[in-house]
Amino acid sequence: MSVTATLYNNCDANAAPRPSRRSALPSTVRRIVIVGGGSAGWMTALTLARSLIEQGVEITVVESPAVGIIGVGEGSTPWLRGFFDSLGIEESEWMPECHATYKCGITFDRWSTKPGFESYFHPFASMLDNLTMTQFVHNTDARVNGADVYAHPDRFFIASRLAAKHLAPKPAENFPFDIWHGYHFDSVLLGRYLHKKAVERGVRYVTAHVTHAKLDEQGAIASLASKEGLDIGGDLFVDCTGFAGLLITQALKTPFVSFAENLFNDAAIAMPTPIGRTVPSETVSTALKHGWAWKIPLTQRFGNGYVYSTQFCTPDAAETELREHLGLLESDTPARHLKMKIGRVTKHWNKNCLAVGLSQGFIEPLEATALLFIQQTAAVFADFLQRGDLSEAAHEKFNAQVNEHFEGTRDYIVTHYKTNSRTDTDYWRANAANLNLSGPLKDLLSLWMSGKGIAPPVRQQSLGKGYPVFSWYSIMAGMGIFPDPAALRAPQGKEAAYRLGDIDDLLDRSELNYRDHREVLGNIPPRRKSDSLQVYFW
Numbered sequence: 001m002s003v004t005a006t007l008y009n010n011c012d013a014n015a016a017p018r019p020s021r022r023s024a025l026p027s028t029v030r031r032i033v034i035v036g037g038g039s040a041g042w043m044t045a046l047t048l049a050r051s052l053i054e055q056g057v058e059i060t061v062v063e064s065p066a067v068g069i070i071g072v073g074e075g076s077t078p079w080l081r082g083f084f085d086s087l088g089i090e091e092s093e094w095m096p097e098c099h100a101t102y103k104c105g106i107t108f109d110r111w112s113t114k115p116g117f118e119s120y121f122h123p124f125a126s127m128l129d130n131l132t133m134t135q136f137v138h139n140t141d142a143r144v145n146g147a148d149v150y151a152h153p154d155r156f157f158i159a160s161r162l163a164a165k166h167l168a169p170k171p172a173e174n175f176p177f178d179i180w181h182g183y184h185f186d187s188v189l190l191g192r193y194l195h196k197k198a199v200e201r202g203v204r205y206v207t208a209h210v211t212h213a214k215l216d217e218q219g220a221i222a223s224l225a226s227k228e229g230l231d232i233g234g235d236l237f238v239d240c241t242g243f244a245g246l247l248i249t250q251a252l253k254t255p256f257v258s259f260a261e262n263l264f265n266d267a268a269i270a271m272p273t274p275i276g277r278t279v280p281s282e283t284v285s286t287a288l289k290h291g292w293a294w295k296i297p298l299t300q301r302f303g304n305g306y307v308y309s310t311q312f313c314t315p316d317a318a319e320t321e322l323r324e325h326l327g328l329l330e331s332d333t334p335a336r337h338l339k340m341k342i343g344r345v346t347k348h349w350n351k352n353c354l355a356v357g358l359s360q361g362f363i364e365p366l367e368a369t370a371l372l373f374i375q376q377t378a379a380v381f382a383d384f385l386q387r388g389d390l391s392e393a394a395h396e397k398f399n400a401q402v403n404e405h406f407e408g409t410r411d412y413i414v415t416h417y418k419t420n421s422r423t424d425t426d427y428w429r430a431n432a433a434n435l436n437l438s439g440p441l442k443d444l445l446s447l448w449m450s451g452k453g454i455a456p457p458v459r460q461q462s463l464g465k466g467y468p469v470f471s472w473y474s475i476m477a478g479m480g481i482f483p484d485p486a487a488l489r490a491p492q493g494k495e496a497a498y499r500l501g502d503i504d505d506l507l508d509r510s511e512l513n514y515r516d517h518r519e520v521l522g523n524i525p526p527r528r529k530s531d532s533l534q535v536y537f538w
């Protein structure tokens with residue numbers, strides 16, 4: 001059976017947010033204190049407020065006047081659409097305020113050196129994929145087994161065509177095939193917007209610099225002391241203090257599992273560049289000498305950055321390389337340097353503290369998954385609260401679930417590095433030679449190499465947790481993980497069952513139903529009835 005995601009058309013801006021089911025919220029939970037006013041703090045506040053405020057729970061966000069937000073993180077997965085839908089917020093409201101654009105997926109440039117595979121697109125799913133995915137998987141499996149058939153992913157998916165032509169993933173009214181798109185946005189504006197909405201919905205806001213947490217006899221958090229002399233009490237505390245992990249790590253000493261052995265990048269540099277009239281509808285990730293550069297289109301500028309490893313390159317050398325890549329060697333555009341802590345805490349919910357956002361962990365931003373972790377951690381926790389289950393067993397179940405999601409996503413990110421074929425620097429050679437792979441990832445790679453097909457085990461979630469079949473096929477085929485072209489033979493029997501021309505015809509006709517991205521952004525359509533759909537992940 002296929003893994004599916006259902007997108008409900010539940011966006012009614014006038015509807016009062018309601019708890020989704022009969023609540024068994026424990027009477028001991030009356031005050032929730034969230035420390036941190038970055039994306040994590042406000043997304044968590046809005047998620048909890050949705051069901052808890054009308055049950056009399058007081059939710060307060062405490063933010064330091066002295067510590068800024070990280071101010072990067074401008075791409076999302078398609079799941080962010082569900083976040084806004086669940087809050088009843090229309091795209092036409094939030095997108096213009098956050099200079100947001102649509103995202104059809106990510107182009108990976110120069111990660112592979114294999115002829116014909118120097119670039120590929122990781123598409124977001126669309127209903128049209130139901131008509132082309134079988135052919136893609138069939139051809140890919142045949143090519144892994146030595147048949148000379150076409151198997152580059154870009155030709156099989158509508159999302160890659162839209163991105164290549166700067167079209168928006170919003171089909172014409174009479175074309176019933178929706179695309180499961182993501183977004184790009186200005187992270188500072190998004191933070192401000194979420195802040196405004198949360199306060200409108202009854203969340204309290206306090207400006208105070210928390211110095212430390214006071215613990216009770218059981219080692220749980222009793223209250224927070226602030227530099228301004230406040231003593232902030234609560235029943236539950238949410239740590240959204242970013243990499244500082246003020247509550248989860250500093251106060252509760254929750255162990256941290258580093259992913260440094262799997263993922264080498266530990267620093268980043270961010271720089272804006274101007275954007276012209278044409279607005280791309282994709283993120284571009286270009287492999288450089290010691291990492292990769294992102295290029296994210298917003299309505300008013302491009303966000304750019306370089307994610308790299310300080311084991312292999314100094315910050316100065318990385319900045320020079322990024323400036324060269326952007327054509328800014330002579331420019332005085334300021335560059336922001338950031339450190340990244342890659343890994344996760346062992347317990348995201350520890351005693352009466354929940355960690356959300358960078359405080360709970362971070363996998364580097366290659367597939368822009370961090371906001372998804374925030375969204376899911378907050379939503380799943382809200383569910384546990386509604387069920388009234390705060391037991392030790394609930395803690396364990398919750399933490400196991402979040403950890404599994406972290407590991408599955410990490411494995412998918414690691415695959416980009418492991419399958420690279422660059423040999424120009426020690427960085428890329430070390431990544432390709434890295435043997436620190438999880439058991440499930442090793443199994444998945446060896447299954448691919450054996451030509452047995454990875455769809456059934458990925459579908460059954462026994463391998464490759466975190467990403468669906470079409471993503472795994474896209475990365476492996478997109479990087480050109482096939483037998484050497486010289487060793488390929490003519491296809492036999494059913495191996496050549498499909499004509500590429502039929503797929504081209506289908507996508508040529510479908511493409512006519514999509515409009516220029518900039519034009520659509522100037523007049524964002526409301527959600528329509530047919531947006532209630534199922535996207536098959538295969």
Ligand SMILES: Cc1cc2nc3c(=O)[nH]c(=O)nc-3n(C[C@H](O)[C@H](O)[C@H](O)COP(=O)(O)OP(=O)(O)OC[C@H]3O[C@@H](n4cnc5c(N)ncnc54)[C@H](O)[C@@H]3O)c2cc1C
Binds near residue numbers: 356
């Ligand atoms: C280079 C880079 C690129 C990224 N790209 C993406 C991307 O494309 N997509 C994506 O989804 N994510 C991305 N991320 C991650 C994303 O930026 C974060 O997950 C997101 O912004 C949430 O951050 P946060 O709210 O956890 O922390 P922060 O933004 O750091 O906020 C921390 C908050 O805590 C407050 N605080 C700290 N200490 C105290 C204190 N003592 N008392 C009171 N308040 C305090 C601060 O005032 C601030 O409000 C990226 C991250 C990096 C580093």
